[in-house]
Amino acid sequence: MSIIMKNIIKSFGTPPTTILKGVSGEIKDGEVVAITGRSGSGKSTLLYIISSLDKPTSGDVIVDSQSLTQMAQSDIHKFRNQKMGFVFQFHHLLPELNALENVLMPTLKSNSSDAFKEYALELLNEFGIGDKANSLPSQLSGGEQQRVAVARALIMKPKILFADEPTGNLDTANGQLVMNLFMRINRARGTTIVFVTHDQLFAQSATRQLNMVDGLIV
Amino acid sequence: MYFLAIRHLLSRKKQTLLTLLGIVLGATAYIAISGMMLGFQTFIIDQLVNNDSHIRVKAREEMLTVRSLDKAFFESEVLVDWIKAPSGRKDNAYILAPGKWLDRLVMDERISAVSPQLVAQGIATYGKVSIGVSLVGSDPERQKAVTNIESAMLQGKFSDIGNSGNRIAVGDELLKKIGATKGETILLTAGKGLPQPFRIAAVFHLGVKSLDETRVFGALRDIQRLNQTPSRISDIAVRLKDVNLASDLASTYNLIGQEKVQSWDQANEGTMSVFTTQDIVRNSMTISILIVAGFGIYNILSLAVTHKRREIAILRSMGFEPKDITRLFLIQGLILGFFGGLLGVALGFAVSFGMSKMQVSGDRSLGGNHMIVSFDYAIYVKAFVLALASSAFASFLPARAAGRMEPIDIIRGEAS
Numbered sequence: 001m002s003i004i005m006k007n008i009i010k011s012f013g014t015p016p017t018t019i020l021k022g023v024s025g026e027i028k029d030g031e032v033v034a035i036t037g038r039s040g041s042g043k044s045t046l047l048y049i050i051s052s053l054d055k056p057t058s059g060d061v062i063v064d065s066q067s068l069t070q071m072a073q074s075d076i077h078k079f080r081n082q083k084m085g086f087v088f089q090f091h092h093l094l095p096e097l098n099a100l101e102n103v104l105m106p107t108l109k110s111n112s113s114d115a116f117k118e119y120a121l122e123l124l125n126e127f128g129i130g131d132k133a134n135s136l137p138s139q140l141s142g143g144e145q146q147r148v149a150v151a152r153a154l155i156m157k158p159k160i161l162f163a164d165e166p167t168g169n170l171d172t173a174n175g176q177l178v179m180n181l182f183m184r185i186n187r188a189r190g191t192t193i194v195f196v197t198h199d200q201l202f203a204q205s206a207t208r209q210l211n212m213v214d215g216l217i218v
Numbered sequence: 219m220y221f222l223a224i225r226h227l228l229s230r231k232k233q234t235l236l237t238l239l240g241i242v243l244g245a246t247a248y249i250a251i252s253g254m255m256l257g258f259q260t261f262i263i264d265q266l267v268n269n270d271s272h273i274r275v276k277a278r279e280e281m282l283t284v285r286s287l288d289k290a291f292f293e294s295e296v297l298v299d300w301i302k303a304p305s306g307r308k309d310n311a312y313i314l315a316p317g318k319w320l321d322r323l324v325m326d327e328r329i330s331a332v333s334p335q336l337v338a339q340g341i342a343t344y345g346k347v348s349i350g351v352s353l354v355g356s357d358p359e360r361q362k363a364v365t366n367i368e369s370a371m372l373q374g375k376f377s378d379i380g381n382s383g384n385r386i387a388v389g390d391e392l393l394k395k396i397g398a399t400k401g402e403t404i405l406l407t408a409g410k411g412l413p414q415p416f417r418i419a420a421v422f423h424l425g426v427k428s429l430d431e432t433r434v435f436g437a438l439r440d441i442q443r444l445n446q447t448p449s450r451i452s453d454i455a456v457r458l459k460d461v462n463l464a465s466d467l468a469s470t471y472n473l474i475g476q477e478k479v480q481s482w483d484q485a486n487e488g489t490m491s492v493f494t495t496q497d498i499v500r501n502s503m504t505i506s507i508l509i510v511a512g513f514g515i516y517n518i519l520s521l522a523v524t525h526k527r528r529e530i531a532i533l534r535s536m537g538f539e540p541k542d543i544t545r546l547f548l549i550q551g552l553i554l555g556f557f558g559g560l561l562g563v564a565l566g567f568a569v570s571f572g573m574s575k576m577q578v579s580g581d582r583s584l585g586g587n588h589m590i591v592s593f594d595y596a597i598y599v600k601a602f603v604l605a606l607a608s609s610a611f612a613s614f615l616p617a618r619a620a621g622r623m624e625p626i627d628i629i630r631g632e633a634s
Contacts, residue, residue: 053535054626074539081537088629092532094222096229106536108221152536164629 001064001083001159001192003027003050008059010045019045021215022059029159032186032193034203037212043196044164046212050194051084051162052076064159081109085153087195089165093137093145093152099124100133103151116155123151127181143174150181154191161185163195167202179205219542223549226522233518238558240511241609245562245601246569248504252601253570255500256592259493266486268366269424271333271455272464274485275319275471276478277311312336312450313477319454322474328459328467331363335453336438338445342388343405343413344396351392351434353408355441356455357381364457367422367435373400374420382439385419389430393421406434408445416440508604511558512612515551519616523547523623530620531628544621551613552606559605563598 003026010020019042027033027050035043048054050061052068061068064083068076093102103120107113124130127147129140137145146166153161161182167175179202185191197203210217227234282304292298313319316334323332336355341348358377362368368376372390379385386406398404400421405413416436424430442448458464464481471479483490523530530543574591 048626048629053629077537077539079537080535086532086535088532088535090528092528094225094529094532096225097222105533108219109537109542 002029003160003192003194004062005046005050006060006062008046008049008056008061010042010049010054011057016057018057019215020049020056023215023217025210025217027192027194029192030186030190031208032182032206033195033208033210034206035194035196035210035212036198036200036203038198041212042215043212046210047162047164047194047196051086051160052080053086081106082156083159085156085158085161085191087146087149087153087161087163087166089168093148095137098134098136099129099140099144099148102137102148103155105152106156120151120155123154124148127151141174143170143177146170146174146178147181150178150185154185154189157189158191160192160194163193165196165198167197167199175199175202219546219549223546223553226526226546227550227553230518230522233521234554237511237514237518237554238561240514241508241554241558241605242562242565244504244507244511244608245559245605246566247507248601248604249563249566249597250569250573251500251503252597253566253591253593254573254589255496256594256597257574257590259496260592261590262489262493265424265426266489267461267482269370269426269429270482270485271364272458272461273456273468273471273479273481275313275323275454275456276480277313277452278476278478279307279311282306312447312452313454315475316451316454319475319477323454323456328463329456330459331360331457333357333360333364333455334438334451335361335455336441336445336447336450337452338408338441338447340406340408340434340444341413342392342396342434343407344398344402347396349392349395350432351406352432353406353441353444354433354435355438355445356435357438358435361435361455364455367424370422370424372421372423376420376422376435378419379435379437380419381437383437384414384416384440385437386416387420387422387435388418389433390421390423391427391430392432392434393418395431406436406444408441410446411444414444504604508608511605512608515554515609515612516616519547519551519613520619522550523616523620526620527623527628530623531625534623534625540621543623544617547617547620548610548613551609551617554613555606555609558609559602562605563602566598566601567593 005023005025008020008023009018011018023046035047037043045054049056050063052063055069063079071079094105097105100117100120103123104113104116107116121130121133124133127150129144129147132140132144137148140148146169150166163182166178170178182193182195183205186193195206203209212218284300284303287304288296288298320332320334323329333356338353340351340353342351358379358381362376371387374387376387379387393399396404398418400418403415403417406416407413422430424433438451442450458467465483468479468481468484533543570591570593573589576589578589
């Protein structure tokens with residue numbers, strides 16, 4: 001599933017500060033793309049716009065031949081649930097649910113938790129935390145929590161996985177573990193992966209880098 | 219969403235329990251206060267309805283005017299200038315055409331019984347003690363069909379007064395005051411003629427002190443003779459098949475003839491207005507308690523919404539819609555309201571039951587010696603609905619605020 005960015009401009013505040021100054025480009029189906037750049041370069045803003053969590057001030061994003069700016073809100077919610085997965089810097093697991101229940105959360109939207117339970121356990125086993133299925137987030141290490149968050153992002157078998165600084169809160173070993181996981185998912189499932197990072201080492205794992213400077217891809 | 223809502227509530231056990239307690243106490247207070255007040259009201263209404271008739275047709279008292287007596291003394295053209303103008307009440311009031319009234323009432327299918335009466339004021343004397351009394355002359359069998367006087371008899375039967383023979387039924391309080399007992403003879407006068415001896419044939423206890431101290435029942439003919447108004451009646455007591463029709467029926471009959479027709483509730487307007495005031499106080503008090511409980515829910519959910527901002531963002535990024543998030547918090551409020559209401563109903567019943575076993579008086583006039591508590595199911599339904607409704611109302615605003623949160627705003631907030 002490809003993503004086409006058409007002259008995306010994003011401004012905030014009054015008087016408006018322009019963060020993205022006309023970003024265009026394409027992320028092809030099955031690519032692993034790292035968006036890099038300094039703080040304030042607009043890399044996270046771009047990620048949230050192409051992943052439908054934010055709206056551009058002008059311009060358009062075409063995902064799977066559908067314009068995100070033209071899509072009805074209800075369709076966007078469905079699209080997010082079934083075609084996209086998200087991983088954040090702070091893994092944001094629900095503290096009152098155990099690892100397995102956290103992974104199954106997206107399936108609640110379509111009332112299909114039972115059907116996905118086996119797959120959820122498979123994912124946890126694949127990520128080396130199968131024995132932690134019944135543990136609460138507070139009983140897991142930072143690396144384990146992030147792996148649960150990745151499993152949660154993958155449970156609906158999305159076509160694209162978006163990640164904002166997925167290694168930002170992890171030590172190098174755990175960061176590498178997560179990056180290896182991404183590459184494995186991409187190879188095994190053909191999932192398009194777009195992630196933001198300021199760590200050059202991890203960015204080099206991607207098939208392509210989009211380097212942002214002052215709101216533009218250079 | 220129920221699954222997650224329950225988990226959210228369980229993760230904040232202390233706050234959940236405290237909020238639940240607020241709702242439980244609100245519902246319990248409503249049930250206990252309502253049960254007590256309605257129990258009292260039901261008892262008083264029962265006394266008012268059953269100790270007297272449902273409807274009473276009374277002779278209208280006519281007052282003398284300046285011109286009332288002109289024609290009695292002078293030609294119609296003469297203009298009389300009275301030195302002291304006629305004033306006051308016209309003789310003793312009596313129903314002008316009692317036969318017509320009785321026929322009319324007996325024909326009415328909504329009426330189950332009628333009892334013509336002569337009510338007059340009198341004085342009862344026993345030895346050296348004299349007390350003002352209210353004399354009621356009636357046919358004992360008809361009177362029994364109109365009120366539940368028979369069930370209030372302490373000694374003898376109401377029918378012992380017969381249809382003549384100067385026998386009377388008196389209240390136990392009156393007997394205490396004058397010092398007489400059943401079987402003895404007392405003197406009665408209605409203010410006209412010489413006092414006549416009447417034998418106490420029966421003793422009753424209606425439970426209303428003012429009646430038990432003053433009311434004397436006798437045969438219609440005996441009281442008419444004592445009052446020197448033979449064949450006259452002043453009242454017709456009416457019993458209805460359905461007491462709820464009393465007010466409407468009385469208002470309709472009031473349009474016919476000169477007589478005044480009043481239902482039991484119209485006649486006791488003062489008491490009924492006290493009940494209305496009681497209801498207002500009861501409802502305001504309960505609503506205040508539930509508002510406080512509602513604020514508890516509002517508070518706990520508002521805090522939860524702020525506390526769960528990151529989770530809301532995550533849920534939204536997973537494709538959950540604003541209405542799903544609103545539902546997540548609304549369900550929490552409703553769960554609190556549902557279980558709070560349910561526990562409140564159970565505790566309210568237990569408290570009411572406990573109160574109904576409390577001894578408050580040895581006097582039969584208070585419905586035995588226990589507190590009278592109403593267990594009307596409507597109180598419990600109302601308490602439950604109020605608990606649920608106040609919870610839904612209180613959780614609506616924080617739930618809506620949660621639904622309106624945009625994930626990107628939360629994520630940006632986290633980043634900054």
